[in-house]
Structure formats: C-alpha cells, structure tokens
Amino acid sequence: MIRVRNLVKMYGDFAAVGDISFEVQQGEIFAFLGPNGAGKTTTIKMLTTLLQPTSGTIEVDGLDPAAQPNEVRTRFGIVFQDASTDDQLTAYENMDLHCVLYNVARNQRRGRIEKLLRLLELWDRRDNQVKLFSGGMRRRLEIARSFLHTPKIIFLDEPTLGLDPQTRNHLWTHVQELNQQERVTVFLTTHYMEEAARVAQRIAIIDQGKIVAQGTPAELQANTRTGTLEQAFLALTGSTMREESVSTVDRVRFNRTKRTKRL
Amino acid sequence: MNTVYALWLRQLKRFVRSRARVVAALGQPLLFLVAFGFGFGRIYSQAGEGDYLQYVSPGIIGMTIMFIGVFSGIELIWDREFGFLKETLVAPVPRSWIMLGRTAGGATVAVVQGFVVAGVCMAFGFRVSGLAAAGYGLIFMILSAILFTALGSGLALVMPDFQAFQFIIQFLVMPMFFLSGALVPLKSVPPALQIVASLDPFSYAVDGLRAVLVSSATQYGLATDLTVLSVLAALLLALGARLFSRIQI
Numbered sequence: 162m163i164r165v166r167n168l169v170k171m172y173g174d175f176a177a178v179g180d181i182s183f184e185v186q187q188g189e190i191f192a193f194l195g196p197n198g199a200g201k202t203t204t205i206k207m208l209t210t211l212l213q214p215t216s217g218t219i220e221v222d223g224l225d226p227a228a229q230p231n232e233v234r235t236r237f238g239i240v241f242q243d244a245s246t247d248d249q250l251t252a253y254e255n256m257d258l259h260c261v262l263y264n265v266a267r268n269q270r271r272g273r274i275e276k277l278l279r280l281l282e283l284w285d286r287r288d289n290q291v292k293l294f295s296g297g298m299r300r301r302l303e304i305a306r307s308f309l310h311t312p313k314i315i316f317l318d319e320p321t322l323g324l325d326p327q328t329r330n331h332l333w334t335h336v337q338e339l340n341q342q343e344r345v346t347v348f349l350t351t352h353y354m355e356e357a358a359r360v361a362q363r364i365a366i367i368d369q370g371k372i373v374a375q376g377t378p379a380e381l382q383a384n385t386r387t388g389t390l391e392q393a394f395l396a397l398t399g400s401t402m403r404e405e406s407v408s409t410v411d412r413v414r415f416n417r418t419k420r421t422k423r424l
Numbered sequence: 425m426n427t428v429y430a431l432w433l434r435q436l437k438r439f440v441r442s443r444a445r446v447v448a449a450l451g452q453p454l455l456f457l458v459a460f461g462f463g464f465g466r467i468y469s470q471a472g473e474g475d476y477l478q479y480v481s482p483g484i485i486g487m488t489i490m491f492i493g494v495f496s497g498i499e500l501i502w503d504r505e506f507g508f509l510k511e512t513l514v515a516p517v518p519r520s521w522i523m524l525g526r527t528a529g530g531a532t533v534a535v536v537q538g539f540v541v542a543g544v545c546m547a548f549g550f551r552v553s554g555l556a557a558a559g560y561g562l563i564f565m566i567l568s569a570i571l572f573t574a575l576g577s578g579l580a581l582v583m584p585d586f587q588a589f590q591f592i593i594q595f596l597v598m599p600m601f602f603l604s605g606a607l608v609p610l611k612s613v614p615p616a617l618q619i620v621a622s623l624d625p626f627s628y629a630v631d632g633l634r635a636v637l638v639s640s641a642t643q644y645g646l647a648t649d650l651t652v653l654s655v656l657a658a659l660l661l662a663l664g665a666r667l668f669s670r671i672q673i
Contacts, residue, residue: 206672206673209514211510211514212672212673231516231517231518234516237514243510245507245509246507247434247507248507249437249438249441249442254437258431262511262515262517263515263516264426264516
C-alpha cells in the first residue's frame with residue numbers, strides 16, 4: 162500500500178529524513194516509533210503531499226504524491242499532530258465541510274457522518290461548536306473526520322499526544338475497530354512504546370532521520386535480546402535525551418517563534 | 425464550485441458567530457468619523473468646500489472595507505499555525521479553489537461591514553444620491569473588498585508570523601489610508617503627495633466610491649478607477665492562487 166525507497170529530506174545541510182526505505186502492507190497497522198525530532202512528521206508530510214522530498218521515491222497505492230497529489234489525496238485520511246478542525250463550527254459542520262472537500266456523494270453524507278460520530282461517541286454533541294470540546298473529543302472528531310471519505314490509508318501523527326490514559330485507551334480501541342470494519346491500512350507515529358506494541362502489527366524504529374530497525378514487536382525484542390519493546394527501543398536508539406521539540410525541523414525552516422498552543 | 429461555496433459559507437458562519445468582531449470593527453471608523461467629522465468639518469465648510477460629512481463618509485466606508493480585507497490575512501495565518509488550513513491543503517481539490525473560496529468569504533464579510541458603517545454614517549446625516557448611486561457604490565465596494573482581501577491573503581502567505589504581519593499593518597495599511605484622499609481632497613495637496621496618492625490603490629477605491637455615492641467630481645475618472653481596481657484585483661487573485669498552490673508545511 163505504501164512503498165518508500167531511499168527517501169531523503171534535507172533542510173540546508175541538515176537531514177531531517179536521511180535515506181529511509183520501508184513498505185506498509187494493505188490492511189495492516191504500521192507504527193513509526195521514535196523519539197522527538199526523529200523525522201516521523203516530516204516523513205508523514207512527504208507521504209501526504211504536503212512536502213516535496215529532496216530525493217527518493219514514494220508510492221501510495223501505486224501513485225507518486227509529488228506527481229499526482231490530488232489522486233493521492235482522495236486515497237488517504239489524516240489526523241495531524243495539531244488541531245485542524247474549525248472550532249467556530251459545530252462537529253457536524255466540520256464533518257459536512259469535509260464531505261464537500263472530498264466530494265462525498267450527497268445522499269451518503271448524513272449516513273456516513275452519523276455512523277462515524279456514533280462510533281466515536283460524539284453524536285450527541287454534534288451540534289456543539291468544537292471550541293466547547295475537550296482535547297480528547299477534538300481528537301475523536303478528527304479521527305472520525307479522517308475516515309469520512311472511505312480512504313484506503315489513514316495517517317495518525319501522534320494521535321494520543323497530550324491525552325490522559327483513559328482517553329488514549331479508548332482511542333486505540335476505536336482505531337482498531339475502524340481498521341477492522343473499514344479495512345483501512347493505518348500508518349501511525351508515536352513515541353509511546355506500549356502503544357506501538359499494543360496496536361501495531363509491524364513497527365519501524367526511526368532515530369535521527371534513519372530507520373534503525375523494523376519488524377513485529379516480538380522480532381524487535383528478539384533481535385535486541387531484550388524483554389520489552391521499551392528496552393529494545395532504548396537499546397536501538399540509545400538513552401541520551403533528545404532536544405525537546407517537534408521543531409528541530411520547523412526551526413530550521415521557519416525560524417519562527419515556537420508554537421505555544423498545543424492540544 | 426461546491427468547494428468555493430462551502431469555504432465562503434464557512435467564513436460567513438464564523439463572522440456571524442463572533443458578534444464581538446462586528447462591534448469591534450465599528451470602533452475605528454466611528455473614531456475617524458467623529459474626530460475628523462467634527463474636527464475638520466467646520467474648517468472644510470468655511471473654506472467653501474461644502475459638507476465634510478458628505479466628503480469623508482465614502483472614505484470611512486472604504487477604509488472599513490480595506491482594513492477588514494487586509495486583516496482577513498490574520499485569519500489565514502492563524503489557520504496555518506493552529507488550524508483548519510491543513511485540512512484544506514490535503515483535500516483533493518485545486519488549491520486555487522481554496523484561495524477563491526477564502527477570498528470570496530473574506531470579501532463578503534468586508535462588504536457587510538462596509539454596509540454597517542454606511543448605516544452609521546447615515547445616522548450622522550450622510551446622504552447617498554439615490555438608489556442607483558447605492559447600486560454603483562456596491563460595485564466599488566465589492567471590487568475593493570476583493571482587491572484588499574486578496575492583498576491580505578497574499579501578504580499572509582509570504583509573512584512568517586503575526587508579528588511580521590502587524591508590521592505590515594503599520595507600514596502599509598495606515599499610509600494607504602492617510603495618503604489616499606479619504607480625508608482630504610487630493611486636488612489641494614502638494615504635487616509630490618499627489619504622485620504618491622496615484623500609486624496607492626486605495627486612492628482609486630475611495631475616488632470611485634465617493635464619485636458614485638455622492639455624485640461628486642472624480643480625481644482620476646470613473647473608468648480609470650474601475651480599470652485600476654479590476655486589474656489589481658485580478659492580479660492579486662492570480663498571485664494568491666499561485667502562492668497557495670506552493671504552500672509546503
């Protein structure tokens with residue numbers, strides 16, 4: 162479903178993503194696990210047509226995101242790391258607007274919206290403005306929205322960042338349900354080991370722009386002769402602290418003041 | 425086309441839902457109207473120029489449209505940093521439609537605010553020449569709204585952040601207003617200032633709007649006003665669409 166070969170993204174002489182290759186099979190849940198600033202989000206941006214790679218090839222459902230962006234865009238749904246709903250609109254209006262943008266058939270819109278909002282337990286709040294929602298509800302809304310146009314692939318970029326354990330637990334249950342019900346391939350990034358171990362069938366561990374290992378959680382543990390994925394992760398990426406930011410890259414690119422508003 | 429409509433509608437809903445914005449946007453025009461209206465009014469009429477309120481009101485209405493239009497760029501920066509813009513950037517629609525929808529929405533809001541301010545001016549005693557005058561006035565209001573909204577979006581797309589955008593407001597929007605003939609007749613300012621004014625797109629907006637609303641003489645001629653505004657609006661829209669299609673985040 163996704164095939165990446167020798168993908169590189171440079172900012173000046175800084176390699177945010179340095180020559181990575183991997184494949185994601187149809188229907189599987191695949192996790193990109195890595196510390197902050199490892200290149201997870203940059204990779205997702207290149208896979209989802211938001212950023213042009215410096216070199217290398219990407220195939221999403223057989224198509225090149227750089228050459229055929231609009232064809233690729235119909236095939237995936239995405240939940241960004243930051244909020245991307247309109248908080249002045251209601252949950253239902255956000256969903257409906259998404260249907261217009263993705264040209265979902267008019268007679269299917271209501272049914273689709275109701276099904277997904279019910280599944281993510283937001284149907285009773287459909288007519289509330291999103292600004293009244295908690296962080297967890299906003300995330301659920303974004304997830305529901307990303308499935309609206311029946312995409313083949315869902316990208317989840319750190320979907321549980323900043324959420325409490327209860328909400329995280331629910332969220333993953335929902336994602337697994339949707340993966341089953343809608344037969345969607347799921348590509349997720351996280352830096353929580355236990356989450357990757359719980360939901361993903363295969364994991365790639367990425368650090369400083371390079372993939373240092375990939376396989377099933379059991380394989381990763383076996384190869385590093387460690388008992389848990391957390392130990393495997395530390396064995397592979399070392400235990401030094403990483404600079405605490407999403408924005409090693411952002412700073413290089415934008416030289417902007419750091420974002421203060423997070424979920 | 426549905427995309428353009430849906431994004432236009434989104435902006436109107438946002439506008440209607442934040443009533444504070446409607447009221448806040450009235451503050452500055454009111455201040456100018458009262459300060460200049462009462463301050464200059466007597467001097468103006470003593471100089472034999474007639475009723476200053478009739479002169480300045482079209483300038484205040486135009487100012488409202490220009491400010492609201494350019495400020496709509498702030499919403500775009502906000503959307504890019506914290507919100508909804510990403511959702512539209514990964515949608516399978518041409519980016520130029522997204523730009524058009526946003527500009528149409530922003531321009532409509534600017535025109536509506538222009539009407540509100542026109543109402544306030546009329547409450548103070550401003551009189552439009554007639555129904556036809558109001559209709560022609562609407563054409564100038566819409567054209568200016570599109571031009572300045574597209575300008576705001578274009579600036580927002582090349583500005584890295586809010587601070588830079590505020591800088592622009594100081595060094596572009598205020599001079600555009602003060603040097604335009606919105607407050608004082610251009611025929612009575614020194615030639616150097618007249619040249620500066622002729623480089624200011626807002627001069628043509630005010631000149632046209634005033635000419636049709638109160639049937640006064642124009643500085644540049646209605647045909648010139650219309651041409652300059654239309655060409656600039658089209659250019660800025662095209663430029664905005666181009667910048668939009670190149671956004672990488």
